[in-house]
Every structure is written in structure tokens, then in C-alpha cells.
Amino acid sequence: MNILVCVKQVPDTTIIKIDPVTNTLVRDGVPSILNPFDSYAMEAAARIKDKDPDTKIVIVSMGPSQAEAVVRECLAVGGDTGYLVSDRAFGGSDTLATSYIIACAIKKIEEIEGKFDMIFCGKQAIDGDTAQVGCEIAEHLDLPQVTYGLTCEAEADRLKVYKEIDGGQQVVGVKYPCLITFTKPAFDMRYPSVKSKLAARKKEITTLTVDAFPDIDRACIGLKGSPTRVKKTFVPPVKQGGVVIKEETDAESAVKLVSLLDEANII
Numbered sequence: 001m002n003i004l005v006c007v008k009q010v011p012d013t014t015i016i017k018i019d020p021v022t023n024t025l026v027r028d029g030v031p032s033i034l035n036p037f038d039s040y041a042m043e044a045a046a047r048i049k050d051k052d053p054d055t056k057i058v059i060v061s062m063g064p065s066q067a068e069a070v071v072r073e074c075l076a077v078g079g080d081t082g083y084l085v086s087d088r089a090f091g092g093s094d095t096l097a098t099s100y101i102i103a104c105a106i107k108k109i110e111e112i113e114g115k116f117d118m119i120f121c122g123k124q125a126i127d128g129d130t131a132q133v134g135c136e137i138a139e140h141l142d143l144p145q146v147t148y149g150l151t152c153e154a155e156a157d158r159l160k161v162y163k164e165i166d167g168g169q170q171v172v173g174v175k176y177p178c179l180i181t182f183t184k185p186a187f188d189m190r191y192p193s194v195k196s197k198l199a200a201r202k203k204e205i206t207t208l209t210v211d212a213f214p215d216i217d218r219a220c221i222g223l224k225g226s227p228t229r230v231k232k233t234f235v236p237p238v239k240q241g242g243v244v245i246k247e248e249t250d251a252e253s254a255v256k257l258v259s260l261l262d263e264a265n266i267i
């Protein structure tokens with residue numbers, strides 16, 4: 001099996017701040033991490049490789065040179081080869097442009113690594129949070145897609161995906177080649193060993209610039225090729241604590257509530 005895992009480097013949103021003047025994310029001094037949903041996609045690929053050691057796992061990320069770190073993190077837990085799609089021409093891309101560039105990159109990488117049976121993505125990136133890129137890549141490449149994957153099993157002619165649905169799970173069979181987006185399963189990505197970390201450090205990560213894609217439509221990439229425009233970002237006002245009514249009995253609490261609503265001219 002030949003699997004491609006798409007991973008994005010994101011700021012650790014648990015400690016993110018918004019610049020009150022510019023209303024943009026303050027990225028300075030904020031550590032970057034592997035998008036958690038992409039780590040679940042990586043683990044799903046690694047589990048397929050556990051059962052079939054002939055499986056090859058290729059990692060791709062689009063972003064600035066620092067994004068190499070998340071590619072290397074995945075190389076340390078089962079990834080075989082890594083690619084970084086990086087060029088100033090890609091800067092400012094919205095999800096449509098991002099997915100188009102990644103789809104072009106996948107076609108290029110397939111010339112080197114062979115056709116992919118499966119493309120794994122996270123459900124969403126925790127910074128952009130749109131959950132559009134994976135689905136859009138599937139559309140650009142005309143692949144069947146299954147979203148909200150939890151776990152999967154590779155069968156001879158199809159992938160069995162256990163996907164999250166409201167109140168339970170659904171099992172879907174999808175023919176190769178296919179694209180799956182993963183949500184949080186009951187486990188996390190495995191930890192690398194010291195040995196696998198050292199081996200990953202030595203692996204070469206190939207950078208693909210815009211020149212690697214001679215057929216790319218330059219009108220569809222970067223800020224100019226992005227139909228989405230962010231008009232405004234803002235931090236929602238923090239809600240006030242509210243009033244807690246806790247009288248001796250429920251009946252007394254109800255009476256108190258009615259009198260407070262009456263005083264406020266609400267009823």
C-alpha cells in the first residue's frame with residue numbers, strides 16, 4: 001500500500017492571543033505544533049504499516065521552511081519520505097488555492113513515489129478550522145472521500161473506514177484510490193523512539209517550489225488566486241457571569257426569578 005499523509009504546522013492555539021490593534025493572530029513567541037487531527041491521520045497510516053510492513057508512507061506539508069519540523073515528526077513515527085511545498089508564490093492562499101496547490105503537488109509526488117492508494121488528512125486544522133482542504137483535494141483529484149474517520153482497515157480491494165456519526169459509528173467501504181479525513185479516535189499518535197527520532201533527523205525532505213509544477217495555473221494560487229477575503233476578525237465579547245438564583249426551595253427560586261424579570265421589565 002502507498003499512503004500519503006497531509007500535515008500542517010499550526011500555532012499551539014491553547015496559548016494563542018489576538019493583537020487588539022490589528023485583530024490578527026499573534027504568532028510571535030507562540031510555539032508551533034503538528035496539527036492534532038493530522039497526527040490521528042498519521043497514526044492511522046502507521047497502523048496500516050504495522051500490519052503490512054511493505055506499506056510506504058509519504059508525508060507532505062505546505063508552508064514556510066519551519067514546517068519541515070512537522071514532516072520530520074511524522075518521519076519519526078513511521079513516515080518513509082517527506083516533501084515540503086514551499087514558495088512565496090503560495091503565500092496568502094485561501095483553502096481553495098491551498099487545496100489546488102496540494103493537489104498539484106500530489107500529482108508531482110506520484111511521479112516520484114508511485115500512485116497513492118490512500119490520501120489521509122486531518123478533519124481540520126486547528127488554526128484555519130475550515131475543514132475544507134481535505135475535501136477540496138479529493139475534488140481536485142476526483143477521488144472518493146470519507147470524512148470523520150476514526151480508524152480504518154486496509155482490505156485487498158477497499159479501505160474499511162470506521163467513521164464518527166451522531167450518536168455512534170458507521171462503517172464505510174471505499175475503493176482505492178481514496179481520500180480520508182480523520183477526527184479524534186480513542187488514542188493518540190504513538191511516541192517516537194530515540195532511534196527513530198535520530199533516523200528521521202537524517203532523512204532528506206524534498207522541497208517543491210512553484211517551478212516544480214510547470215502546469216500550475218498561477219492565476220489560482222496565492223492571495224491573487226484566492227476568492228476568499230477576510231474582511232474583519234474580532235474577539236467575541238466575554239459574557240458576564242449572570243445571576244444565580246438559589247433560594248431555599250425551587251418554588252421560592254421561581255418566585256424570585258419572576259420578580260427579577262418583572263423588575264427588569266422583561267415580563
Ligand SMILES: Cc1cc2nc3c(=O)[nH]c(=O)nc-3n(C[C@H](O)[C@H](O)[C@H](O)COP(=O)(O)OP(=O)(O)OC[C@H]3O[C@@H](n4cnc5c(N)ncnc54)[C@H](O)[C@@H]3O)c2cc1C
Binds near residue numbers: 099102120125126
Ligand atoms: C483570504 C485568506 C488569506 C489567507 N492568507 C494566509 C497567509 O497569508 N498565510 C497563511 O499561513 N494562511 C493564510 N490563510 C489561511 C489558509 O488559507 C489556511 O490556513 C489554509 O488554506 C488551510 O485551511 P485550514 O487551516 O482551514 O485547513 P483545514 O481545511 O481545516 O485542514 C484540513 C486538513 O487539510 C490538510 N491541510 C490543510 N492545510 C495544509 C497544508 N498547508 N499543508 C498540508 N496539509 C494541509 C491537513 O491534513 C488538515 O488537517 C488565508 C486564508 C484566507 C481565507
